[in-house]
Amino acid sequence: MKKIKNGIFLFFFIICLCSNSFSQIFPDAVGEAKNAFWLATGFKQDILKTNVPLLTSSTSIGIGRKSNPDNFNLFQKHQSFILKESLSVRLKPKWKMSLGLGYYKTRRYHDEAPFELLETPVQHEFRLSVTPTFQWTKNRFSMAANLSQEFRKYFAPKAGSINDDIQFRTRFRLLFSVNLDKEKVHKLVATSEQLFSISKDKNPEQWTDFNYRESRFCFYYSLSPKNWHVTFDLGYMYNLIEGEKRLGVHYLAFDVVVKNLFKAKQLQTKDNS
Secondary structure, three states: OHHHHHHHHHHHHHHHOOOOOOOOOOOOOOOOOOEEEEEEEEEEEEEEEOOOEEEEEEEEEEEEEEOOOOOOOOOOEEEEEEEEEEEEEEEEOOEEEEEEEEEEEEEEEOOOOOOOEEEEEEEEEEEEEEEEEEEEEEOOEEEEEEEEEEEEEEEOOOOOOOOEEEEEEEEEEEEEEEEOOOOOOEEEEEEEEEEEEEEEEOOOOEEOOOEEEEEEEEEEEEEOOOOOOEEEEEEEEEEEEOOOOOEEEEEEEEEEEEEOOOOOEEOOOOOOO
16 A cells, blocks of 8 residues: 555656756666656756746656566566756857756666566666757757767665676767647657767776667657646657667657746846947
8 A cells, every 4th residue: 555655646746747949858768678668757947048048957757667578568567767957058049058967776687587686676877967959940840969978877785786887878869840830839859869888897897899889769749738837748769779689679658847837037138239
């Protein structure tokens, strides 16, 4: 009963609680599986603005579930809990820079049937990221490109129980969106992201090669009801993972983003006349 109450509390907390005009909270990878489910929520608040936002805070929470590699039950088992915060600064009309910090708690499973939890089942990760973004908008169409640099540090309750120690990762993402109506209530969003990384292993202690690791392709429908401070996103992601064998994972994703519940501080623009 206590677990059920905690689950209900978490669900409503998520619904009542992320980054630019592309408001989706894209899924975090769950590793080896057939299918996966991603549920997330976010709170986005402009802090400083003139005629456009200059400083924006984005907070998001997400949970991931997945199937075993031999079935299609995307709700079968819990995989991850994620908490992220980022600050975004607009440098020029089409350029901005974001600094992000994230905490990731993931479960670790055996690679072979029956795919039970490992002896050390939990892994903790802290992630720091820096992301410059270029965005272009024309009428109902919008395009953005960003190049994110990440530093990832892994921890486990038992020392020496995980092989990866730290990782540096580069993420290149292209995002495209089109508003389906003049009021910008309905929107379609598509993304393509490629990830490259280099890791320091513990056993043996050495660095891997910097190389391409995976691709993520997303397609979302976004609903922003008029006069609401909320956006609802329903999407699909295909995660193509490279390794000893190529693996593809299908994701169903849903998120809710709450925007600007408080008034941003208005800065005066300089009058050059």
